[in-house]
Amino acid sequence: MKKSYIVGGLVVALAMVMAMYSFKSTLTSYVTVSEAKASKRPVQVAGIVVTGTDRYDLERNNLIFVLREDGGDEMRVEYDGPRPGNFDNVTKVVAIGKYEPKMQVFMAKELLVKCPTKYEGRVQGQ
Amino acid sequence: MINLGEVTIWLGLITIGISTACYWLVHSREDDTLALNVARYSFTGFAAFMTLASALLMFSILKHEFQYSYVANYSSRDLPLQYLISSFWAGQEGSFLLWVFLGAWLGIFLMHRSEEMEPQVMFLYNLNHLFLTILLIKQSPFKLLPSTPADGQGLNMLLQDPWMVIHPPVVFLGYAAFTIPFAYAIAALWRREYDHWIKPALPWTVFAFVSLGAGIIIGGYWSYKVLGWGGYWGWDPVENASLLPWLAGAALMHGMILQQSLGKLRKTNFILAAFSFLLIIYCTFLTRSGILADFSVHSFTDLGITGWLVFFMFFFVFITLWFFITRAREIPLSKKDAEFSYFSREFGFIGAMIILCLSAVITGLGTSAPLITRVLEKASKVSNEFYVDTNMPLALLMVLLLSFVPLLAWGKNSFSKLTRKLIWAAVGAVVSGVITLFSGYPGIAVLLLSVLAGAAVGVNLHLAIRLARKKITLSAGAVAHLGVGLMFVGIIFSSVYDSSEKVRLPQGNSHSTLGYELEFNGPEFYREPRGVRLDLPVGVKKGNTEFIARPDIRAEDSQYGQGRRFSRPHIRRGLVSDLYISPVDFEPEKEETVSAGKQLELKKQEKIQLQDYKITFVAFDVSGMMGQQNGQGVSVGADLVVSYKNGDPVKLKPVLTMGKEGNSAKPVRLPGPVEAYVSLVGIEASAGSIVLAYEGPAASQSTNTEKTPPAFIAEVSIKPGMTVLWLGTFLILVGGTIGVFRRWH
Numbered sequence: 005m006k007k008s009y010i011v012g013g014l015v016v017a018l019a020m021v022m023a024m025y026s027f028k029s030t031l032t033s034y035v036t037v038s039e040a041k042a043s044k045r046p047v048q049v050a051g052i053v054v055t056g057t058d059r060y061d062l063e064r065n066n067l068i069f070v071l072r073e074d075g076g077d078e079m080r081v082e083y084d085g086p087r088p089g090n091f092d093n094v095t096k097v098v099a100i101g102k103y104e105p106k107m108q109v110f111m112a113k114e115l116l117v118k119c120p121t122k123y124e125g126r127v128q129g130q
Numbered sequence: 131m132i133n134l135g136e137v138t139i140w141l142g143l144i145t146i147g148i149s150t151a152c153y154w155l156v157h158s159r160e161d162d163t164l165a166l167n168v169a170r171y172s173f174t175g176f177a178a179f180m181t182l183a184s185a186l187l188m189f190s191i192l193k194h195e196f197q198y199s200y201v202a203n204y205s206s207r208d209l210p211l212q213y214l215i216s217s218f219w220a221g222q223e224g225s226f227l228l229w230v231f232l233g234a235w236l237g238i239f240l241m242h243r244s245e246e247m248e249p250q251v252m253f254l255y256n257l258n259h260l261f262l263t264i265l266l267i268k269q270s271p272f273k274l275l276p277s278t279p280a281d282g283q284g285l286n287m288l289l290q291d292p293w294m295v296i297h298p299p300v301v302f303l304g305y306a307a308f309t310i311p312f313a314y315a316i317a318a319l320w321r322r323e324y325d326h327w328i329k330p331a332l333p334w335t336v337f338a339f340v341s342l343g344a345g346i347i348i349g350g351y352w353s354y355k356v357l358g359w360g361g362y363w364g365w366d367p368v369e370n371a372s373l374l375p376w377l378a379g380a381a382l383m384h385g386m387i388l389q390q391s392l393g394k395l396r397k398t399n400f401i402l403a404a405f406s407f408l409l410i411i412y413c414t415f416l417t418r419s420g421i422l423a424d425f426s427v428h429s430f431t432d433l434g435i436t437g438w439l440v441f442f443m444f445f446f447v448f449i450t451l452w453f454f455i456t457r458a459r460e461i462p463l464s465k466k467d468a469e470f471s472y473f474s475r476e477f478g479f480i481g482a483m484i485i486l487c488l489s490a491v492i493t494g495l496g497t498s499a500p501l502i503t504r505v506l507e508k509a510s511k512v513s514n515e516f517y518v519d520t521n522m523p524l525a526l527l528m529v530l531l532l533s534f535v536p537l538l539a540w541g542k543n544s545f546s547k548l549t550r551k552l553i554w555a556a557v558g559a560v561v562s563g564v565i566t567l568f569s570g571y572p573g574i575a576v577l578l579l580s581v582l583a584g585a586a587v588g589v590n591l592h593l594a595i596r597l598a599r600k601k602i603t604l605s606a607g608a609v610a611h612l613g614v615g616l617m618f619v620g621i622i623f624s625s626v627y628d629s630s631e632k633v634r635l636p637q638g639n640s641h642s643t644l645g646y647e648l649e650f651n652g653p654e655f656y657r658e659p660r661g662v663r664l665d666l667p668v669g670v671k672k673g674n675t676e677f678i679a680r681p682d683i684r685a686e687d688s689q690y691g692q693g694r695r696f697s698r699p700h701i702r703r704g705l706v707s708d709l710y711i712s713p714v715d716f717e718p719e720k721e722e723t724v725s726a727g728k729q730l731e732l733k734k735q736e737k738i739q740l741q742d743y744k745i746t747f748v749a750f751d752v753s754g755m756m757g758q759q760n761g762q763g764v765s766v767g768a769d770l771v772v773s774y775k776n777g778d779p780v781k782l783k784p785v786l787t788m789g790k791e792g793n794s795a796k797p798v799r800l801p802g803p804v805e806a807y808v809s810l811v812g813i814e815a816s817a818g819s820i821v822l823a824y825e826g827p828a829a830s831q832s833t834n835t836e837k838t839p840p841a842f843i844a845e846v847s848i849k850p851g852m853t854v855l856w857l858g859t860f861l862i863l864v865g866g867t868i869g870v871f872r873r874w875h
Contacts (some may be wrong), residue, residue, distance in 0.1 A: 012480070012484060015484065016484065016488060019488050019492070019520075019523070019524070020488075020492075022520060022523070023492040023495060023520045026512075026515075026516050026519045026520050027495060027496065027499070027512060027516060030512045030513045030515050030516040030519075031499065031503065031510045031511070031512055032510055032511060032512070032513055033503070033508040033509070033510035034508055034509055034510065035508070046513065048510075048511070060714060060715050060843060065632050085359075100513065113513070114513065114514070
């Protein structure tokens with residue numbers, strides 16, 4: 005029985021160490037546009053879609069738009085994935101990804117689209 | 131005027147309070163039949179008041195009483211009956227009422243089944259409902275608006291789906307049911323009877339597991355069918371909120387079976403019963419306190435109950451710790467068992483429980499990331515890779531256990547006896563491995579997962595058939611485990627081997643992608659009560675099969691809500707793979723006036739109307755590229771097919787020469803009697819399009835337009851393994867349901 009505790013403990017400890025490592029490396033923090041431009045790690049930025057800037061690039065399979073945050077700072081965002089179902093007139097989007105200084109664009113891996121008001125309104129930006 | 135609904139909830143609070151207090155009295159004076167009767171009657175009264183409150187809310191919704199804020203927010207006059215009913219649980223307040231209502235009715239059954247443990251079990255069960263009723267008073271669904279609007283806001287279009295009618299009741303039934311093993315566990319500690327509680331609590335645990343599991347699966351199925359992102363699980367906090375207690379509950383279920391069979395794990399089971407219940411409260415706190423508002427696609431708002439939820443959580447943690455610490459020394463340890471073998475069914479059970487708990491803890495850690503990091507620095511969330519990376523090795527271990535542990539007996543097993551039975555594992559592993567490799571090498575971890583999941587399917591399929599022949603109830607575990615194996619096979623195939631392509635489908639042109647011939651038949655507009663629906667019928671052809679897919683885009687009129695747009699995929703299900711056509715965008719027909727000398731862009735295979743000419747751009751002719759060597763510059767031609775006023779089509783080839791002195795284009799005369807020319811002035815090789823210049827008279831006003839047909843931009847995907855995945859999840863529930871009957875004596 006003693007031995008089994010040790011084995012079990014080892015498995016659990018190993019899993020937790022792995023989890024903590026993965027936790028740290030996949031953590032994306034909420035930053036402003038200017039911080040996002042300086043950051044080398046994946047981050048998330050919240051803002052609104054500047055009206056009329058969104059278009060779908062079929063060649064590159066990307067949704068492209070300009071995101072404007074509360075302070076007024078803007079940046080171009082490219083999202084590699086399907087256009088979220090209720091992308092039009094959303095109150096807020098959260099782009100998760102990394103800024104590419106060479107192309108001057110924020111490459112979003114995930115896009116969270118916030119529906120106005122309701123708790124259930126969910127649309128996956130995955 | 132008195133608000134009947136709120137009065138009913140207050141009466142519910144009073145009755146549940148009385149019932150709780152009286153059960154406390156009965157605990158200290160067991161012969162007090164008066165107190166016992168009062169406790170029972172007031173609990174029945176509580177159930178009656180909660181039923182009445184639910185009926186009132188339901189009638190207010192059905193009768194469109196928009197003076198109630200909740201009714202105005204979540205329903206409207208034009209909703210059909212089934213969605214009026216589901217408006218009841220479309221918002222936070224209503225879903226709390228639903229939870230309490232279901233809990234109250236489960237309580238009636240519990241009261242009659244808990245026998246001599248009734249005072250303690252019902253006291254704890256009541257405490258939970260006392261708190262929930264307080265929350266219900268804090269966020270009442272019967273709040274009145276200052277003035278009655280003419281119509282309500284309506285139900286979110288995404289929720290207008292039959293699966294979303296039943297999803298919340300099933301989830302909350304599971305939530306309510308997980309209170310029962312907790313109540314039994316604490317009651318057992320209280321009464322100092324450490325084994326007796328397992329037998330009555332086990333069927334409830336299995337029931338809670340099935341119910342919450344069904345809720346999770348329905349949610350995933352809805353997500354796949356309605357949302358159009360092509361997936362079924364997104365590791366969103368709200369999804370995780372039901373997954374965590376479910377995983378912990380699955381561990382508890384196994385622990386209880388082990389204790390019932392061998393008398394082991396007494397302490398562990400107390401901890402697990404508390405853990406799964408506390409996770410429900412913790413997840414309710416996470417998802418309803420507004421704490422994750424910036425991290426989830428659901429916009430949670432804090433309705434002023436955060437403080438209560440935190441208090442509620444600590445209160446139950448305290449109760450658990452108090453009883454556990456004061457009793458820990460008395461709990462008999464399982465006999466020092468020299469026989470304990472690493473090759474036994476109990477070892478497999480313990481392994482599975484550790485895996486399930488680790489998965490719950492790690493997934494919980496990820497879900498809580500914003501909360502944890504908020505204390506340290508900036509609130510951050512983890513990306514989905516975290517969940518996948520950490521759960522992957524756990525899944526591997528899980529299917530490994532499933533591929534041989536079900537064959538083991540309690541106690542010591544001999545390996546030689548097992549080898550013969552492992553033939554089915556080998557068959558399953560080989561089949562799954564070969565199919566996986568045939569579909570493309572997915573990396574060692576996924577291949578291993580697939581092989582082991584196949585082995586689990588083989589073993590448990592054989593076992594399920596063998597046991598079901600003996601007695602159907604014996605097959606519960608095997609059927610559920612078969613489901614787990616199939617589910618993993620489905621997850622692997624649908625996530626590794628799905629292929630997807632975005633295509634632009636102009637009306638009338640057929641396009642082939644992923645082996646299918648697609649032709650967009652033109653948009654169909656329908657007026658709906660709240661907006662418009664745009665059906666996008668697409669003719670799909672492959673071999674002998676031919677059908678019309680109808681994905682659609684729906685838009686709400688802007689006076690309701692925010693002019694939101696929703697797209698719904700069309701799914702053609704197949705045994706091997708699903709064809710999934712999801713709308714990306716729709717480009718309406720464009721008409722532009724063309725003047726003489728106008729330049730226009732044409733994509734490959736695109737057909738346009740220019741003046742009296744129909745022009746189709748067929749292909750590039752790059753044979754002129756060869757000119758490069760003799761220094762004359764490069765020339766590219768564009769093969770066009772042109773017809774004049776519906777006359778016979780004529781092939782034309784304008785050429786663009788790119789030399790040192792710049793580009794030169796030679797105009798080509800268009801067919802027909804009119805003196806008109808077209809020349810190639812630009813090419814866009816990467817986009818596959820050309821720019822043509824037209825020179826000639828502008829035709830009469832009426833035809834002086836260029837028309838671009840409407841186009842449908844779709845994401846077309848082939849998703850293998852979905853049917854296997856749904857079959858697997860369904861079997862988990864079937865197995866669980868058989869388990870409920872097996873344990874229900």
